Amino acid sequence: MSDAGEERGNGRGGEEGGRARRGYHHGNLREALVEAALPLIAERGPQGFTLAEVAREAGVSGAAPYRHFKGREDLIAEMARRGFDLFADLLERAWNGGEPSPISAFEKMSRAYLHFARAEPGMYIAMFESGVTVGADPALLAASDxxxxxxxxxxxxxxxxxxxxxxxxxxxxSYHIWALSHGVVELFARDSAGRKASISAEDLLESGAMVYLRGLGLIPGAD
Incomplete structure (x- = not known):
């Protein structure tokens, strides 16, 4: 059955449960399922939704997701792969070959890290909080690497x-910097954390990174 056929086979239209169903008409079932799953994982976490709910949000039959994914974990791995690809692109643009200077480019990378976590919570959760085994999927491993x-x-x-x-x-x-960035995101950069700091997450991360770099001798100490 074609993707369009799966959509027609659902036999239900309009809204369900008060929420407007996304539906899809472009024939890309895999893309529609990922887009439907991202807000669900962001709202409920990796264990808080089923493939059947994803199918309803996408406007397809309950069997349709199994054309592309073995189960929920497989779908989460795909969200994580896409997340790492987007994440790498953002970091690459922020780094910009180390221009205009490695220190300033490094600061931009820190801000890009926080921006990604806030702008793409579904992907971030799939990447770092779902328990997905990165090494089990060659495409996911390549994106993470x-x-x-x-x-x-x-x-x-x-x-x-x-x-x-x-x-x-x-x-x-690089592991130290990643761990510092991730820690600030988890504790202070996401609304779901429920924590408030007297300074912004951006300032926390920037100051922490500068302390680290100063300790290495990369930034002159205060007089």
């Missing part, structure tokens, strides 16, 4: 500014 590679290259550009004997391992540094 691409995002990590941007962090690694940025860290390498900063490390190379230090004398050889003072350079930390590049991979370790």
């Amino acid at each position: 691409r995002a990590m590679e941007v962090m690694r290259r940025a860290s390498e550009a900063l490390v190379m500014r230090l004398p050889p004997e003072k350079r930390p391992p590049v991979q370790m540094m």
